[in-house]
Amino acid sequence: MNEIINYERDFIEVREIIRRARFRALKSVNRELIDLYWSVGEYLSKKVEDETWGKGVVKNLSDFLRMEEPDLKGFSAQNLWRMKQFYETYCDHSKLSSLMRELSWTNNIIIMSKTKSIEEKEFYISSAIKEQYTTRELARQIDACVYERQILSHQNVSATLTQIHPSFPVVFKDKYVLDFLNLPHDFSEKDLQKAIVENLKHFILEFGKDFAFVGEEYRLQVGNHDYYIDLLFYHRGLRCLVALELKITEFKPEYLGKVEFYLEALDRDHRKEHENPSVGVILCKGKDDEVVEYALSRALSPTMIAEYETKLIPKSLLEQKLREFSELVAGELEYEEAGD
Numbered sequence: 001m002n003e004i005i006n007y008e009r010d011f012i013e014v015r016e017i018i019r020r021a022r023f024r025a026l027k028s029v030n031r032e033l034i035d036l037y038w039s040v041g042e043y044l045s046k047k048v049e050d051e052t053w054g055k056g057v058v059k060n061l062s063d064f065l066r067m068e069e070p071d072l073k074g075f076s077a078q079n080l081w082r083m084k085q086f087y088e089t090y091c092d093h094s095k096l097s098s099l100m101r102e103l104s105w106t107n108n109i110i111i112m113s114k115t116k117s118i119e120e121k122e123f124y125i126s127s128a129i130k131e132q133y134t135t136r137e138l139a140r141q142i143d144a145c146v147y148e149r150q151i152l153s154h155q156n157v158s159a160t161l162t163q164i165h166p167s168f169p170v171v172f173k174d175k176y177v178l179d180f181l182n183l184p185h186d187f188s189e190k191d192l193q194k195a196i197v198e199n200l201k202h203f204i205l206e207f208g209k210d211f212a213f214v215g216e217e218y219r220l221q222v223g224n225h226d227y228y229i230d231l232l233f234y235h236r237g238l239r240c241l242v243a244l245e246l247k248i249t250e251f252k253p254e255y256l257g258k259v260e261f262y263l264e265a266l267d268r269d270h271r272k273e274h275e276n277p278s279v280g281v282i283l284c285k286g287k288d289d290e291v292v293e294y295a296l297s298r299a300l301s302p303t304m305i306a307e308y309e310t311k312l313i314p315k316s317l318l319e320q321k322l323r324e325f326s327e328l329v330a331g332e333l334e335y336e337e338a339g340d
Helices: 002-006 008-049 055-068 077-090 094-102 105-114 118-131 135-143 146-152 159-164 189-198 200-207 255-269 289-297 315-339
Strands: 175-177 211-222 225-235 240-246 279-284 303-309
Touching: 008 077, 008 094, 008 105, 055 077, 077 094, 077 105, 094 118, 105 118, 105 135, 118 135, 118 146, 135 146, 175 200, 189 200, 189 211, 189 225, 189 240, 200 211, 211 240, 211 255, 225 255, 240 255, 255 279, 255 303, 289 303
Parallel strands: 175 303, 240 279, 279 303
Antiparallel strands: 211 225, 225 240
């Protein structure tokens, strides 16, 4: 037993070597599988385009493969048509045809079937690769209309925050959907905080997987007084503490002062030498963008204001807003070109 303890660090290193090799092997197998489906899809697409094959022929092909290769899985008539659609969806987009090989077939099918534009597909492919989404997690991101929300977002971030953390706008969203909390109609800030902690896995998925939970009601001692941060996180990419202040009302300018105080205390007494300055997020039930802009214009603290929904926003509503936004942008471009 003592010998095992003495060599434990070496044993762990060997275990990690094995795990990394296994992960690379699985990725390689997945890429080969996607390449196979791509090639079959390309073949089917050309046969159908030449009007030499129809649905009946594809069904016969599926039956033939099952008879000839009984151990071969994944070549039902339905899946064969999906391979054709898969190829036709990405064949004219070389960047995506390379990226989608990093995803599982199931995740590719989810993106292909649940999204419309090629831009939306690219967004979820990139997100799934970056965040390593499971099938369930990816489906929820699409159902929660993350793409539409990202396009329509109007981030309210202090100038200090963008100077300290230039990548901050990429990490955080303007609005979060917390439908998984199952909150009652009239809920308090304590109810909100408790529900988030109880559903921490889902909450971190909504915020981003680079977040690590530090604690709730995180105690700060300044002078002879104790203060408590609602929720404290650490972000691995930004390498800083993130103080989250929860509100069940619309944003009010006075909320900023409280968070500024928290961040000063964190940086003076809790931040480690290798960490970047702490940042704050005030998560409100709503916000008036003009009020927020005024409040942040002279704010020295690295803070952003975000809002949350406790129910999924209907996709049709977001799509309508996205169309209106696109038409508005197009109209402004036409006006500028006419002026030139």
